Amino acid sequence: MPRIVIQNLENLTINSELTDRKVIELIHENGTDWMHACGKKGRCTTCKMIVLEGMENLSDPTEREIVYRNQNRLKSNERLACQATIQSGELIIRVAEINKFPHIVYTE
Template sequence: MPRIIIQNLGNFIIDSESTDRKVIELIHENGIDWMHACGKKGRCTTCKMILVKQEAQLNELTERELFYRSQNRLKPNERLTCQTQILEGEILIRVAEINKFPHLQYTE
């Protein structure tokens, strides 16, 4: 069962039965506001997540993620939530400082 834990949102836990959904879809379906300026199309990096711990099998990096990595806009421990699927297991993630919303309470 895929599991997402958002560390700097009070260790918010999202469990899902589905492995064919993008991480951002699972986050939004669970009532968490997560930035996505391009409409979840992989045209920007505003939806990026920082992978703190990965005990999961994720889909391969997409063409868009490889493009942003080549431009140093996506670090090795970062993925785009609109491009990433958890095939099985658990990830511990953080919202990047630059992508935090002012109306949400973040924890450290």
């Protein structure tokens, strides 16, 4: 069973019975705001998530993510929530500083 923990949102935990779902879909279905300026199409990096643990539980990087890595717009520990699907297991992430919403209170 996939589990997403968003560390800097008070360790918000999202459990799902479904596998192979995009991370951003599970976050939004939980009622949590997560930035996505391009409409979840992989055309920007505003849905970037910092992966602290569980990278092995995600799908392989997409072509778009590889392009952004080559442009130094994504670090090796970052993925696009609109491109990465969670297969199973636990994923511990953080909202990137640059992508935080002003109306949400984030924790350290």
